[in-house]
Amino acid sequence: MARSADRSAQGEALSRAVWSVLAEQGLERLTVRAVAAAAGCTTGLVMHRFPNRQALLLHARRLLHETTRARVESLESSAAGPRAALRAILRQGMALDEQTRQEAIVWMGFLAAAVTDDDLIEEHRRNNRAWRARIERLVAAAAPEWTPERVATVALALITMTEGVAAYAAADPGAFPAAAQEAMLDAALTAHDLAPDPHRLASPSTCPELP
Amino acid sequence: MARSADRSAQGEALSRAVWSVLAEQGLERLTVRAVAAAAGCTTGLVMHRFPNRQALLLHARRLLHETTRARVESLESSAAGPRAALRAILRQGMALDEQTRQEAIVWMGFLAAAVTDDDLIEEHRRNNRAWRARIERLVAAAAPEWTPERVATVALALITMTEGVAAYAAADPGAFPAAAQEAMLDAALTAHDLAPDPHRLASPSTCPELP
Known part of the structure; x- marks a missing residue:
């Protein structure tokens, strides 16, 4: 023992x-x-x-996957609805604090090493496709009237935006404060008509007409 | 000689x-x-x-900067207006073909090496801030009634989205075809009310009321 x-x-x-x-x-x-x-x-x-070095990289990438998957599942299960879940889950993928900044650095490092490495790239593709499928599922639940094509297009816009800002903020935290990242996320969700209902988010008990 | x-x-x-x-x-x-x-x-x-290796990385990053700056300035000077320029300039930053895919790989490689390297990171920050300032200028010209804050927020949403999709497409070209990237860009420009006027783009001479 x-x-x-x-x-x-x-x-x-x-x-x-x-x-x-x-x-x-x-x-x-x-x-x-x-x-x-x-x-x-x-x-x-x-x-x-x-x-070898590849094994180190794969391990870091898997740790990142496990950490974010657990966080994302917890956020989804505790969210007030698909729009709140979508926002919370996209939010955690940005580089808002030291932990998520480190995650962005690990992500970028793995990706830069993997993009020309046949053994590593499959790990990235598998995780990235699962991530995309998760966000598409949430967008479809948040906007059930949309066509699958529109769901896929807007989901892609949202995941690439949060991905890009995580890279930018990791490389230049002073120029991309957390508040600017959150304002950007909210502007994009509002523009695509996917923003969470503020009443429902803030105080569901005051909205008796909602289920 | x-x-x-x-x-x-x-x-x-x-x-x-x-x-x-x-x-x-x-x-x-x-x-x-x-x-x-x-x-x-x-x-x-x-x-x-x-x-040394740093000098190799800096050289590649400067080549990338020169190539994209020349392309972007040419696109801006030949565009039918700020909205058309904005779309064309954001479009060239995605990974749509072999050349831009290579550019995305160089960008990611440099960034992954620079993010924890004080000597390299300044090069990234300087170029990235110039890029952001250019897109803010175009967004402001495309939506002159917007507040500077809204301009900055939407410009950030657009540059991070194209940055993120370039990384995704470089790493998994089959899953992110050029048409999906363009559809995403158009969906985001439309959602933020920045899409180019199709009449003006296609045939400015048929719009005599425009200057």
């Missing part, structure tokens, strides 16, 4: 080290050696779990 | 080699050695002009 707990703690420390090197030092400094230094262990131990 | 022409041709070949390695092989394979192989010269010759 003790050895198994040790191994698990060691695995956690290695996992955190992979993330922090990529998120804080960047793709150019992501090496087995840097991960070993961050975890306070030998390069041999790192290589036992992550035999 | 001949030696100077040779040097210039050699400089061109090196410059093309830096671009093609980053755009076709990706950030992970961008090295002085790879550039020398692509240019068919010695690593010593490459290092004479580009002493």
Whole structure:
């Protein structure tokens, strides 16, 4: 039991080290050696779990996927309706604070490495298609009268906008404060007629006519 | 004369080699050695002009900046008005064909390397702020009644959307065909009430009431 707990703690420390090197030092400094230094262990131990740079990148990308998936599912299940869920879920994909800024750096680093790497790119495509399908489902629920084509087009506009602003804000946080990102999201949701109903959001109990 | 022409041709070949390695092989394979192989010269010759990896990255980013600036200025000067210019200029920033897909890969590679590199990030921020200022100027001209705040918010929505879709399409061209990107751009311009006037675009001479 003790050895198994040790191994698990060691695995956690290695996992955190992979993330922090990529998120804080960047793709150019992501090496087995840097991960070993961050975890306070030998390069041999790192290589036992992550035999190469690709394995480090895949691990960071999967951590990102798990973190955002759990957050997004929690936001969806606690939202007042599809429009509120859509806004909350798009919002968490922007770079609004240190955590989401780190996530954007990991995303960009993985993507830059993957875009010309056949082994890595499938991971990106699979996750990105699931993300797109989720947003399309929410847009369709928020605007049930729309054609599937319009749903797909507007969903694409929204996911690429939040993706782009996360990259911009990660690279230049001073020029893209969180308030500007949120104002942009609200302007786009309003322009596409997908903004959450403010009454329903703020105080559902005062709207007896709603279900 | 001949030696100077040779040097210039050699400089061109090196410059093309830096671009093609980053755009076709990706950030992970961008090295002085790879550039020398692509240019068919010695690593010593490459290092004479580009002493390190940072210099290679800066060069590729500046090539990208020059190419897109020239294209954008040509599009703006030949456009039928600010709305047509806005659409044409945003359109060229998406990944619609092999050339713009390569540009997106270079952009992503540079950004991923720069985001944690104090020496490189200033280049990104300067170019990105100029880009944002250009789109704000066009949005303001296209919607002169808007407040500066609304101009800035909508300009940000449009530039981040085209930025995001370029990244998505570069990484998964089959899932993001050019027609879907253009439909998305038109949907966003229409939603924000910035779509070009189709009559004015198609045949300005049939609109005698316009200046």
